[in-house]
Amino acid sequence: DTEVTQTPKHLVMGMTNKKSLKCEQHMGHRAMYWYKQKAKKPPELMFVYSYEKLSINESVPSRFSPECPNSSLLNLHLHALQPEDSALYLCASSQAPGQGVYSNQPQHFGDGTRLSIL
Amino acid sequence: SQQGEEDPQALSIQEGENATMNCSYKTSINNLQWYRQNSGRGLVHLILIRSNEREKHSGRLRVTLDTSKKSSSLLITASRAADTASYFCATDAGTDSWGKLQFGAGTQVVVTP
Numbered sequence: 001d002t003e004v005t006q007t008p009k010h011l012v013m014g015m016t017n018k019k020s021l022k023c024e025q026h027m028g029h030r031a032m033y034w035y036k037q038k039a040k041k042p043p044e045l046m047f048v049y050s051y052e053k054l055s056i057n058e059s060v061p062s063r064f065s066p067e068c069p070n071s072s073l074l075n076l077h078l079h080a081l082q083p084e085d086s087a088l089y090l091c092a093s094s095q096a097p098g099q100g101v102y103s104n105q106p107q108h109f110g111d112g113t114r115l116s117i118l
Numbered sequence: 119s120q121q122g123e124e125d126p127q128a129l130s131i132q133e134g135e136n137a138t139m140n141c142s143y144k145t146s147i148n149n150l151q152w153y154r155q156n157s158g159r160g161l162v163h164l165i166l167i168r169s170n171e172r173e174k175h176s177g178r179l180r181v182t183l184d185t186s187k188k189s190s191s192l193l194i195t196a197s198r199a200a201d202t203a204s205y206f207c208a209t210d211a212g213t214d215s216w217g218k219l220q221f222g223a224g225t226q227v228v229v230t231p
Binding site: 097 | 148149151159160161162163166168169170206219220221222223224
């Protein structure tokens with residue numbers, strides 16, 4: 001069992017639908033992340049939240065809208081997605097990054113939501 | 119673009135053998151991490167090594183870091199079938215990379231009984 005919980009595990013949606021992916025952690029982490037992973041590829045960073053504020057947006061299309069309602073929850077709202085958006089979406093959390101050699105902390109990942117766009 | 123590149127892309131070994139995989143990166147880093155991903159699962163953090171460290175151990179895992187060559191290696195000793203997974207190195211991008219990890223392409227390891 002992972003300490004980061006993602007729901008749903010699988011999602012099939014049409015290009016006109018609106019849906020949300022949810023992520024929850026109770027480790028007291030103050031940094032949370034969304035990644036996109038295509039088959040046989042490494043994860044690609046989408047968004048980083050630190051202390052509930054969006055700190056990094058990797059030029060992600062606006063059809064993906066993140067939200068961090070509190071320090072334990074992270075949502076990813078989806079609207080008007082394209083077939084190429086089909087992928088595994090991973091959420092992760094960590095201690096807040098520091099400076100220098102502490103600029104990145106170990107990240108704890110959920111098992112992801114496998115998204116298919118019809 | 120990816121910061122880290124891994125070698126080999128795939129590795130097939132028998133139980134009990136050692137597995138070594140390498141990661142090279144392009145720009146200076148603050149630290150480097152290794153992760154494992156089992157099929158259909160999320161990533162699991164294995165080891166973090168900071169730029170002022172040269173070697174770290176964790177159980178059957180040994181990680182080295184050579185900042186002069188911009189490379190790292192992960193050694194798994196006495197491998198088991200349960201070690202079958204994809205292994206990724208992940209780096210920051212040095213200065214101004216706060217909170218941002220970039221993953222290498224990964225090494226797919228298959229351990230046969």
